[in-house]
Amino acid sequence: MRTNLTTLLGGAVSALALSGAALAQEDVTITVWSIDGANQVGPSDTFSADFNELDNGITIDYRVLQFDEIVNETLRAYATGNAPDIVSLDNPDFALFSSRGAFLDITDMVAESDVINPDVYFEGPLNSVMWDGRLYGVGKYTDTIGVFYNADMLEEAGLEPPQTWAEFEAAARAMADPENGVYGATLSARGNEEGTFQFLPVIQMSGGSYENVNTEGAREWLTMVKGMIDDGVMSQDVLTLGQWDSTGTFNSGDAAMAISGPWEIDRMVEDADFDWGVTLLPTFEEGDERSSALGGFNLGILSTTEHPEEAFQVLEYFVSQDHRLFPEFGYLPTRGDIELPESGIPEKDAALAVFQEQLQYAQPRGPHPDWQQISKAIYDAEQAALTGQMTPDEALSQAQATIDGILN
Amino acid sequence: MRRILSSITDGKGFDLVLVGVTMIFLLALAGLPLVYNVLLSFQEVDMFNLAAFQRPWAGLENYREVISQPEFGLVMKNTGIFVFGSIAGQFVLGFALAIFFMVKFPFASTIRGVFLVSWVMPGLVVGAIWGLILAGDYGVLNAILQSLGIIDGTVFWKSDPRLSIWAVTIANIWLGLAFNMMLLSVGLAAIPRDLYEAAELDGANGLQRFATITVPMMRSTIGAVLALGLIYTLQQFDLFPAITEGGPANSSTVAQYWAWQWSFRIFDFAKGATVSVMMLIFVLVASIVYVWSTRAEVRG
Numbered sequence: 004m005r006t007n008l009t010t011l012l013g014g015a016v017s018a019l020a021l022s023g024a025a026l027a028q029e030d031v032t033i034t035v036w037s038i039d040g041a042n043q044v045g046p047s048d049t050f051s052a053d054f055n056e057l058d059n060g061i062t063i064d065y066r067v068l069q070f071d072e073i074v075n076e077t078l079r080a081y082a083t084g085n086a087p088d089i090v091s092l093d094n095p096d097f098a099l100f101s102s103r104g105a106f107l108d109i110t111d112m113v114a115e116s117d118v119i120n121p122d123v124y125f126e127g128p129l130n131s132v133m134w135d136g137r138l139y140g141v142g143k144y145t146d147t148i149g150v151f152y153n154a155d156m157l158e159e160a161g162l163e164p165p166q167t168w169a170e171f172e173a174a175a176r177a178m179a180d181p182e183n184g185v186y187g188a189t190l191s192a193r194g195n196e197e198g199t200f201q202f203l204p205v206i207q208m209s210g211g212s213y214e215n216v217n218t219e220g221a222r223e224w225l226t227m228v229k230g231m232i233d234d235g236v237m238s239q240d241v242l243t244l245g246q247w248d249s250t251g252t253f254n255s256g257d258a259a260m261a262i263s264g265p266w267e268i269d270r271m272v273e274d275a276d277f278d279w280g281v282t283l284l285p286t287f288e289e290g291d292e293r294s295s296a297l298g299g300f301n302l303g304i305l306s307t308t309e310h311p312e313e314a315f316q317v318l319e320y321f322v323s324q325d326h327r328l329f330p331e332f333g334y335l336p337t338r339g340d341i342e343l344p345e346s347g348i349p350e351k352d353a354a355l356a357v358f359q360e361q362l363q364y365a366q367p368r369g370p371h372p373d374w375q376q377i378s379k380a381i382y383d384a385e386q387a388a389l390t391g392q393m394t395p396d397e398a399l400s401q402a403q404a405t406i407d408g409i410l411n
Numbered sequence: 412m413r414r415i416l417s418s419i420t421d422g423k424g425f426d427l428v429l430v431g432v433t434m435i436f437l438l439a440l441a442g443l444p445l446v447y448n449v450l451l452s453f454q455e456v457d458m459f460n461l462a463a464f465q466r467p468w469a470g471l472e473n474y475r476e477v478i479s480q481p482e483f484g485l486v487m488k489n490t491g492i493f494v495f496g497s498i499a500g501q502f503v504l505g506f507a508l509a510i511f512f513m514v515k516f517p518f519a520s521t522i523r524g525v526f527l528v529s530w531v532m533p534g535l536v537v538g539a540i541w542g543l544i545l546a547g548d549y550g551v552l553n554a555i556l557q558s559l560g561i562i563d564g565t566v567f568w569k570s571d572p573r574l575s576i577w578a579v580t581i582a583n584i585w586l587g588l589a590f591n592m593m594l595l596s597v598g599l600a601a602i603p604r605d606l607y608e609a610a611e612l613d614g615a616n617g618l619q620r621f622a623t624i625t626v627p628m629m630r631s632t633i634g635a636v637l638a639l640g641l642i643y644t645l646q647q648f649d650l651f652p653a654i655t656e657g658g659p660a661n662s663s664t665v666a667q668y669w670a671w672q673w674s675f676r677i678f679d680f681a682k683g684a685t686v687s688v689m690m691l692i693f694v695l696v697a698s699i700v701y702v703w704s705t706r707a708e709v710r711g
Binding site (some may be wrong): 075078083194253257352379386 | 461462481482546547548564565567569570571572655656657658659660661663672675676677679680683
């Protein structure tokens with residue numbers, strides 16, 4: 004019995020020693036934070052699991068965060084020295100970190116990489132990961148906005164899909180049917196990032212930018228939308244509805260057009276019992292410069308990482324899986340060199356072709372480290388003008404003054 | 412040694428330990444954060460010095476900037492409407508209900524208990540439900556009012572800048588109603604019945620009895636209810652993100668929601684702290700009223 008115990012103990016000790024030795028050459032752990040997997044399966048969680056199966060000496064420790072928390076949580080983790088190695092952020096939040104050197108400058112690593120080639124990326128997503136001419140990350144997936152239209156109603160009114168804002172208004176007014184609770188159009192002018200997301204393209208296509216918001220076109224557009232709300236062509240609820248809920252009214256046939264993005268397509272295929280289509284975001288005059296919003300997430304390596312080489316390998320792996328983004332998750336890649344396979348649903352394929360064209364005109368919000376403050380000035384102005392608290396000129400002048408204070 | 416020990420298990424020492432634990436708890440979990448918050452409001456805070464204690468001193472700069480924001484006046488006005496509207500609504504309706512349930516009828520106390528459900532429900536749930544009730548195009552309230560023929564078109568409770576702050580106030584009145592009713596019921600029950608009987612014999616009518624017996628006898632309860640109402644209303648946050656998100660155009664943004672926006676939406680933690688410190692002054696006034704009105708309770 005006694006010998007037995009000694010042997011057992013000896014065995015246990017040597018086992019411990021062995022596992023100690025194994026620990027010494029154990030995998031490098033790379034922590035990845037993203038919102039993928041919070042509501043539905045997404046690329047980052049799937050690719051992390053696949054990467055771990057490769058068993059190549061690097062293990063990904065993946066953590067899911069909620070959309071509302073990821074910036075706060077990363078800020079706090081960075082400030083207290085517990086930051087992850089890789090984090091995935093919404094593109095306008097990216098500059099908050101890259102501008103302060105919180106993201107690792109990967110320009111030189113990318114130059115030597117066989118997997119990541121900056122030249123194939125769309126200009127908008129690429130700009131959102133650049134700061135001061137240096138590269139701080141890669142785009143994960145992207146989206147943009149266009150105009151969904153109810154083809155049945157449009158045909159009934161004898162109209163073509165609108166190409167200018169004037170046509171957009173005319174079509175909305177023609178199709179609105181207040182008696183039956185049908186609005187002519189819907190969009191999101193909500194008092195948060197979604198409002199800026201949809202309003203900034205209007206500023207940009209009329210010659211402005213986030214640095215210069217008080218353009219004639221922006222004033223005209225606000226007057227037009229205010230008029231439509233006042234006349235009941237558009238619901239006053241566009242001021243509080245997010246894009247998902249706003250487009251929900253389109254799907255149920257209660258709005259003839261909706262401004263929103265490709266994330267709506269799958270639900271629309273299910274819910275909408277009418278023919279629908281997508282057209283590019285209108286311009287002011289035919290042939291004018293186009294613009295649209297740039298959505299989507301980026302991936303970056305935090306500068307505090309202890310394993311920059313391994314973290315970069317993980318990044319390369321994620322990028323090498325870009326061809327799976329669309330077939331598996333319905334996300335659009337941020338680069339132009341990936342063919343999207345046809346889904347076999349004609350409306351869906353037609354819509355995606357439009358959104359891919361629209362992506363060429365998509366411009367990032369910022370990049371600016373104080374983007375959230377700039378964005379608030381922009382959506383506050385939109386809301387002040389649309390509620391009639393201020394004239395479009397007063398609202399945009401006030402936003403301009405606030406933005407000037409932030410930029411200088 | 413033994414004397415100290417025995418005093419701790421049984422005597423003055425025991426009292427001191429009890430008070431001491433409470434004091435340490437209060438200082439660590441309420442005192443320190445409070446001081447830290449005040450300190451934050453005088454500093455420049457960004458993501459790099461978030462964890463540091465030594466930060467650039469900003470003096471009164473944060474206060475100047477918060478006050479010079481274009482929405483400052485609107486936020487203060489909204490806070491005023493929300494606080495006084497909520498307290499007035501909760502108190503008047505709560506008092507009416509409390510008096511109603513003092514009347515003896517079958518199941519009076521059971522029904523009164525059911526009212527507490529609103530107080531038990533989480534604010535976010537209450538907010539989500541009121542969000543559906545007050546929705547514009549497909550709202551429950553609009554459907555009811557339209558079918559009764561009271562309104563013709565659609566009333567955008569949440570999206571109309573003239574109504575949005577009232578939409579949240581209505582939800583908050585409902586939420587706080589039960590709490591007010593319960594405290595006031597307790598106060599009412601403590602008034603001796605014979606006072607009313609004597610007054611009745613002297614020929615005082617209902618209104619006179621209410622004004623000369625009920626109200627004076629309830630003074631300390633009323634003070635406490637109003638002060639607690641002010642505190643609960645100023646810390647009411649959940650309803651705002653759930654119903655209006657402070658919009659449209661900040662027309663329903665109140666100080667506590669604004670402070671949160673500064674800190675966790677714009678990441679300017681110092682400005683968030685500044686707004687909280689400004690609110691602290693209001694809460695301080697309420698606390699003084701509360702302490703003063705309950706000074707007659709628990710002595711000895």
